[in-house]
Amino acid sequence: MHNKLTYIIVLLCFLLSIPIANSQSNKQKELEAKRQKYQNELKQINALLFSDKKKEKSLVSLVEDLNYKVNVRRNLIKITNDQANLLTREINANQNEISSLREQLKELKDNYAEMIVKSYKSKSEQSRVMFLLSSDNFKQAYKRLQYIKQYRNYQEEQGELIKAKTLKLQELNTDLLRQKKDKDKLVLENREVKKQLEIELKEQEALMVSIRKNLSTYASQAKKKQQEIDRIDREIERLIREAIAASNKKAGKTSSPTSKFVLTPEAKALARNFESNKGQLPWPVEKGVVKVKYGTQPSPIDRTVTINSQGVKIATEKGTKVRSVFDGEVSQILVIPNANPVVMIRHGNYITVYKNMSKIYVKKGDKVNTKQEIGEVFTNQSNGETMLGFGVYKDSKTQNPASWIYKM
Known part of the structure; x- marks a missing residue:
């Protein structure tokens, strides 16, 4: 026993x-x-x-x-x-x-x-x-x-x-x-x-x-750079609010708040598809690394200067083509004085934003597919940097692109 x-x-x-x-x-x-x-x-x-x-x-x-x-x-x-x-x-x-x-x-x-x-x-x-x-x-x-x-x-x-x-x-x-x-x-x-x-x-x-040795000058440059970024972001936010208001008016929902889209059945289906692919969306460029992450962070030059990033900045190669990360419709081609063009693509009540473009292959109202080329990233001739700004919005609120793009 x-x-x-x-x-x-x-x-x-x-x-x-x-x-x-x-x-x-x-x-x-x-x-x-x-x-x-x-x-x-x-x-x-x-x-x-x-x-x-x-x-x-x-x-x-x-x-x-x-x-x-x-x-x-x-x-x-x-x-x-x-x-x-x-x-x-x-x-x-x-x-x-x-x-x-x-x-x-x-x-x-x-x-x-x-x-x-x-x-x-x-x-x-x-x-x-x-x-x-x-x-x-x-x-x-x-x-x-x-x-x-x-x-x-x-x-x-x-x-x-x-x-x-x-x-x-x-x-x-x-x-x-x-x-x-x-x-x-x-x-x-x-x-x-x-x-x-x-x-x-x-x-x-x-x-x-x-x-x-010349910290005050560099800190001033960093602040000026952030002010320029904030200016572009404010313009993008204004256009998104206008797009929401115009879309809701077209749907006969003039009393609806301008912070959220009123969706048609087709737009609801597109938004659901976009959401179901969260974390699996392709990168907006074929090769790239995220040099600036989403959110508030201190400047590497001067820790007292705060960087407020509404999206991410992706470093890539010269001549790199920019791709739509999902099916959608080009809602706006934004041209701001003293800044490079911005493309905005709507996916139901989601909008993806592509900043710092040099060439644009699409126009407002165009239907685009996942990975379709929509333009090229701008290359700064003075320092050789090729940097794409990329953002994701749900209605008028920013999202962390790293939560949406595959292994970002």
């Missing part, structure tokens, strides 16, 4: 260890996916922001680019550290499990050997027959027969459990060797990334020393 209980406990421990291992494996996959993301982002940054050494970028642009690169590299280091730490925990858990399995296997083998010896001593058919014939009645003989069968089955179960434990031990040893290799590789890679980060931080500090 004691041996049977031991068998059940050991089997349960074996089965319960499987979900834990799977959970750890899933966490490793999640971390590896993030690590690959940051590695790819660094490649994109190098290709889009640091490849053209001949172009003379402004000091401010250099600091912004380097600041972005440093932040991504720090994220890469953190994720790699998390992976290495998780591997350390998995290695320790595997080593403990291997030790426990070895003890269990030894106990199982000792019990099995003891059973074999007992079986050998009483193996003759005559002994078994006499054991049955010496029963006081038929009921006792039946129970003895069942006992013999159960004992034989238990022997077979013990043999199978030993096989399973031995196989599990072999698998754990293989996993342990792989985990140690993976950890060594991660540690080595992280060491190289940290060296590169140190170089970039020194370069960043050298640039900031130059900026601090």
Whole structure:
């Protein structure tokens, strides 16, 4: 009875260890996916922001680019550290499990050997027959027969459990060797990334020393730049309010608030489709990195200056085509004095905004499809920067584009 209980406990421990291992494996996959993301982002940054050494970028642009690169590299280091730490925990858990399995296997083998010896001593058919014939009645003989069968089955179960434990031990040893290799590789890679980060931080500090010498001028430029952005955003918001009012008037809903669209059944269906693709929409450019994120953030030049970004700024290559991220209708082509054109596309009660265009391929009222080219991004000839401003609005309220675009 004691041996049977031991068998059940050991089997349960074996089965319960499987979900834990799977959970750890899933966490490793999640971390590896993030690590690959940051590695790819660094490649994109190098290709889009640091490849053209001949172009003379402004000091401010250099600091912004380097600041972005440093932040991504720090994220890469953190994720790699998390992976290495998780591997350390998995290695320790595997080593403990291997030790426990070895003890269990030894106990199982000792019990099995003891059973074999007992079986050998009483193996003759005559002994078994006499054991049955010496029963006081038929009921006792039946129970003895069942006992013999159960004992034989238990022997077979013990043999199978030993096989399973031995196989599990072999698998754990293989996993342990792989985990140690993976950890060594991660540690080595992280060491190289940290060296590169140190170089970039020194370069960043050298640039900031130059900026601090004339900080008031650069801070003034940053404020002026933000004022220009705010001016364009206010114009976009005004046009969206006008579009809502015009659309609602056309639908005969003049009393409706001008902050929300009154939708036709067709527009409702389009809005639902747009919403159902949240997080899966294609990028508005084929290649790009988000240099400025959505929301309020301090300027990398002067921390006292606040950047208020209604959308994102995507750095890309010269001559890059801009694509509509979803089916819709061009609601406005906005041309503002001292600024580059803006295209606004309506998707039900959602509007996507594409700023800093150089060429426009569409006109107001055109129906567009997902990934249809609508124009080209403007390239600043003085610093070589090609930057697309991209925003998402629900009615008159801004949304974070990173929540809508795939892996932004």
